[in-house]
Amino acid sequence: MAGRQITYLTDALMITCIVQASQADNVVKAAQDVGAQGATVTYARGTGIRERMGLIGVAIDEQKEMIRIIVSQEQADRVFEAMYLAGNLDKPGMGIMFMNDLDRIATYIPDEVMADAQKQAPKKKPEKKPEKKPAKKRAKKAGAKK
């Protein structure tokens, strides 16, 4: 791999959000509206609250969508909140979300973005669209529990 170089990005977090099937598009849209980049969505099957409700449980979709979004530390709380609201996670049976620290990430970064980021700060900035907001204390475990 001579002549090629991998850039590691730090200060990244992963938000994982599990919602009922067909809700994911809303949530991803909300996250993208406040600056999140890529989202990966998978289908999953969930148990728990559904089985404890008896027949009313059919009202909760057994099929879930699991959204994974990688965000910068600065935008993390904002994206987290936007997703929480878009997913209506304050209603019963709608889902749960959490956030993890990542050691580092690696992906393709366009040259112009790279140049931009190196000009801007001593530390490499992870996002293509650098955020204006200064760093803020990060919420380590803002588990949404109704």
Added chain:
Amino acid sequence: MITEIGAFLHKGTGNKLLAELRDDKRILGIYVEAGRTEDLFAFREFGSASENDIVTILVETKNADKIFKLITQKADLAEPQSGLVYQMPLHKRAS
């Protein structure tokens, strides 16, 4: 300590990685699942989104660096829009 290395890659890459890394002694576990993504790749086979593979690998933290490099090489991340690899510390392990 144990570390999770995950990758969002093109569909098909996941099973290839699985086959290649299955016998790697440093890897404690490797899992592949399928998902969709809207903006990770430039080519969206179904118009608004494309399918992708999600690979999750568990390694001892001391090996994490080597495996992370290995995965980034195998995933060919220097190409535009080819995916993303992350590394995440984990809390507890039993096996």
Added chain:
Amino acid sequence: MLRYSSVLRSNALQHREISYNKLTPKPDVNNPDALKPQKLKLGFRRVMELLMPYSGVRIFEQMRAVVPLAFYLVLFQLIILRQPIDAAFLLVGGLTAVIIGLALFMEGLNVGLMPFGTLIGDKLPRKASMPVMLIIIAMLGVGVTFAEPAIGALQAFGASVDVARAPYLYEILNNWTMPLVLLVGAGVGAAAVLGTLRFVYGWSLKPMIYAAVFPTLALTLVVYANPDLRAILGLAWDCGAVTTGPVTVPLVLSLGIGIANSTGKGGSSLSGFGVVTLASLFPIFAVLGLSLYVSTQISAEEIVVAAAVASSTVSDVPLGLWDQSPLQEIALGVRAIAPLVVFLMFVLFVVLREGLANKLFTAYGLVLSIVGMCVFNIGLTYGLGAIGAQTGAVLPAAFMAIDLSAISPIYSAILGLTLVILFAWFMGFGATLAEPALNALGLTVQTLTNGAFKKSMLMYSVAIGVACGIALGMAKVLFEIDLATLLIPLYLFALVLTFFSTEEFVNVAWDSAGVTTGPVTVPLVLAMGLGLGKAVGAVEGFGILSMASIGPIIAVLSMGLIIRFRQSRGTPATPTHSK
């Protein structure tokens, strides 16, 4: 100075941090069950909060499909055809029943029938040997054909065939009914077996399509060459279209997906498809073969003589209790689902010795699908079917004089014919969107691609395809175009598109051909085809459905190619993506 972050903070949510420890159950010496999940007690308001969106979303989804279609039919009749609506109240009631029935049925499919099918498909290859599995699948294939209500509709249609002009068609529909249904069933059974082998060994669908379509087209040409047999073509190709209905398709799909999951070698996430299209093609081949056989057994003159004798001795058989509406609809609904479910239960409990994961939900789903089917059938009779029959009957008034309408012909021949064909286009479009089997296919495709292939995208492209197909089929009846001259070039074109398309789109496109012609489209189209066919004195009104099957194949394949073309042009460096 104001920190930007504090501005943001001010309009953010009220945060409250609670330790999760406080919410999780704690061990209790006095109560050994303390750690087990407790049954939740929900108040009435909470229950409503859950049930309202649950039922609301599902009913609204069907309303969006059915209401525009109904409005369209009513407005067309009132404004373009200037004919008052009969029995308006009954119609509204019927339409409501259609909407509720569809919502119930779809939910029943999702909760009961499809997970049930997937479970069996998943267990079958693990617990049963290959021959046992194939026998069960073949039996299922034959069984679903008998359960399919649309087959009965074809037979009813047979009585209206003019024996002098289409002798062999008359002969097959009236005196060879049993072999006809058996052969169609055998075709479906063979398709199911071949499809299963394909899942297990991961064969590509493309060669199978070539291998199935070319002989069928060849046989079509042979039959076309014989003027006495020519009229059979419509029946044969329509048989293919109707074998795959709202119960068959979801069941076959979910079974296939289960089998593909547990044995699958195919790289594509859509490799569980293909059975539906084979189940549409094989019966065509079988029926064409039957017609050739019949033509060696009896001559056209003999049939005409025999028919003359038979028609003089026909007497009206009084209708039984179960042949009267609405009991008939309920019987049909139960007949379409219950035997299949019993058979599958037998396979699951006795052959595989497996249990159900969640009996309560599965039972709920199965009951829902049966109830939904019955309500839907009743709604069809009084709602969509009634309005379709009304509009279909006065439709010829647009371009020719008929008894029903005092002011006919309303328009000049050219304008009237254009209107009729346009009407057919929009009706095909609307009816397809309401088709439950297409809903199920769309949902399955969406699930299998993890949502990348959107259900709505598939449904709209299929609907456009069906609309074009039905409009073409209408033109076929109006202008008496030979079916073969339309079908053969269109299928050849579809084969060319198939050659250039990716495996994913080939799988979905060919399967969508079979699902489009279900309980919503068939009665509407048949009512229209019959009305128009009679008015213009066509030999038979068959063939429209087969045009509705080829339409979506071309539409979906084209969509796949357009997407690929756009993407590859939009981004110069297409990454190393599996094609």
